[in-house]
Amino acid sequence: MSKLRSIFKRFVNIALVISILLRIYIHTYPSITPELCSWDDTKQFQNSEKISDIFKIEKTPKFKSVKDKLSLQFLQSYLFDVYENVIDRKVAEQKRKHDKYTNPRFLLFGDPQIKGNWKNTPLLKKLDTFGNDYYLGHIFSTMFKRLRPDFSIVMGDLVSSQWIPDDEFYNRTERYIKRVFPGAMPLNLDRIEELKSNNPADDGINYKTDWVKFADKTINAINNDKESLQFDMGNDVYKWTDEDSCLFINMTGNHDIGYSGDITYQHMSRFTDMFGKDNFVLHYNQGKPNSYRLVNLNSMLLEGPPLESELVSTTWEFLYQLFEEKFEGTTILLQHIPMYKPNGLCADGPDTRFYPNDYEKEPYKQGLMRSQNHLSVETTDKVMNLLFHNGKPGIILTGHDHYGCDVVYNRYTSKMKDNPDGLAISHWKASSKVDSKSNNKQFTGEVVQEITVRSMMGDFDGATGLLEMKFNEKFDSFDFVYKECLFVVQHVWWATMVSNILVIFLLSIRTLFF
Template sequence: MLRRHAPLSPSSKLTDYLLTTRTLQYIVVGLSYFVVVPLVIYTFYYPSFHSDICSWPSASRSPRDLRLLLFGDPQIRGADTSSSLRTRLDIFGNDHYLGHIYSTLLPRLHPSHVIVVGDLFSSQWISDEEFDLRTRRYKNRIFRHPSLDVTPAPVFLNLSGNHDIGYAHDVTDSRVRRFEKHFGQLNFVVTGDDFRIIGFNSMSLDGSLDDDEKGQASFTRDVRNFLDEQMKVNFRGTTILATHVPLHKQRGICIDQPYFTYYDEESEQLIREQNMISEETSQWLLNGFFGEGRAGHGVIINGHDHEGCLVRHTVVKGEPRWNVTAIATGDARYQYDYDNSDSSGVLEVTVRSVMGQFGGNVGLLQGTWNTSAQDYTFSFSLCRFGSQHIWWATYVIAIICACASVIAFIGLPFLDEKARRVFITGTMTPPILNSDIICHRSRHTIPVSPPTSGRQTPVDSFLSGGKTQKMD
């Protein structure tokens, strides 16, 4: 006996289809909303989520105030013809990750100065062509001005690092010339009414004055003569020393330990690598700029130690010698206030690296002018964006969700051919009947025995739309 299923009406089939499609669309939009939106909000407004360390602690807007954004060791890498696609993509993403941090903080904080404390690039051994290429990336991708005009524009200062010009024995005329061509003098001073920022080539500071093999002795003489001149200036304001290599500290104060290697280990003259300025040179700098007869106070800023460190140097009474005590180190979350009028100590800030593997850190150093004391009160905090994976996840997931939404709202209605005919013609093809007696060999033909009389069989009756027809 042939069993017949009741045909579904086109309207009910269309309703079921629309409900299914709309449900999928709602799921896609819901996932996009609850995943992408929080990531985008954090990525572009992360300083608001960390306002205690990503904003200036003082609301003072005196023209004398100092607001310094400090970037440590970006060390941007390069690619060549042998580099894989993954390496090139990673470099591209890293550039824009660093650029995002800068362009997010700049219009929000309106700094008076932006200082990159050395190691702009990852290697001093690169060719001049590669140096020019990385310089364009540095200026156009990373430290570019955002579309929102920032007025007044901050003073932008770049310090030289060992990966830019080399350590003492690796410094050459060609490396110095190409750096100074794009980023300014190795040794410089920026002055204001009540402050001065002194930047210098700390890699050559401990170099040998007898080393003339590559002319390194001239760089050592240059930096020492420059610093001698600045020490002799009768300046009564606040001095901010900006150096790439940190001052000397005993083992255990910071994560980096005192470390020197030499090309000639016996004479200890030709420096190959150093973690800190030598103890003797460090004492000379502290006495020369902050010792007896000087203003006696100021701030020292540097990089090189990627982990970061915050210390205070205090002079030993009656002696031309300074001790150092730790305040914070590593990625500790902190905001530190420093009374600059206290001549018994000098703050040294070693900025944790801005590289993604260290968390995308930016140092915020604010000097608030104290009218009654006629001096600055400083505060420092370390603003952290987070791993570069956050930046990658935001953009990758946003792209995936955007594509999924396009498919859900445009592509999904056309994936089912039957549903497509419903939308175009408004009709529905009847379903093929299942039979316990008849074996279907194809979708369109049903084998039946020839009729023995003029009366139509049940199958013939159904296929003809239910109308009885006379068969000859």
């Protein structure tokens, strides 16, 4: 019996140590790769001397191999970062101080795609969905507490399906706001609480969006009163409300509203009920050399054939109004579907599909847009010429491709052979590097970086993107620094939770019986 007690106590001690180590790991994981999970030191940063060097992408950790991570240098780096960011946060707070006007900072979260439960969903699946919410929430809470950004942006695909009914869309939105991004969106929380109080039901909510009203307003505006379309959300907006800790933007994705051949007024009405506008612009530092704008674009409503043409027309009207601004600053474009690029540059190659002409399940969708990995070549050129026409470098932030990617778009001009006036046409090509005029005489010297943010889902290591813009007086533009901070697959988070519960149970048994 004494031998059994000894074995049990030893087992409990081992389980306790493992549980503590796992708990420490999940709360200090950014300290394992601090070079990728921290803002740059503003005092040590050097602005680029060449325009081709203004985009800096950092995804490779300093300590890569197991041997590296067993070194004294790694241990010192880890413990030092833990001390600064977990134990004595005053040091980290001092380092985080920056000028948000010349050095804005963004936390970027790719495609959470939270799933839902139904009455017939197995218990284990419900538990998995419940845990996944808190896995994603842990990533946000850890990174936000550590970095305190000026902007937090979710790159679309907030929920996992556009086919769900209104009340389930509400349920997932409520979980998204309360569990996945807790405390980050007071305005959205107020919005959904108001919807719940206005649509009561015994089992939660009887929410039905008023899509007819939304449709009438949209159709009337685009056909009869384009001036009533309000896309400008203001200047120097760093919070939606006084209660916000930063400006939080929820982009829309195809899993939220569908592709253009699927999107109905109902889809758009309920999305705007919960999250606000799908197309808008925010301006910063107007009239100054360091001026920039955030353009939030619904890229699902750029091409077709669409189900509702007025929705596509509204999105293009937004782009035309932006072009007419003759904006002279830097543009940061936010869109879910990436621009066109050939096979081989990213995990997802170009792939556009349409509903068959004999589609019997939903005959009204025959021939319409069904899915797309990228925008088309023509739409890519058109959008970029409308938004990046002033010669300044810019950046495009996208989601959709869960593996993440980064490419440069170089701008070229060529004479139109059939045009008697000899006018030039402008087009953009994706590449892994910035081109040069010595290499291609048609290259204009204009470049735009596209970054596809890796998904924060567990299958993609719970990624977070960090973007910093640093004003470069030499070019009257910004240097861009992007980093990719990875957590770990969701199974490790689950192992931590299970081991913690198990250890508490075992310690209780040891206390009571041993």
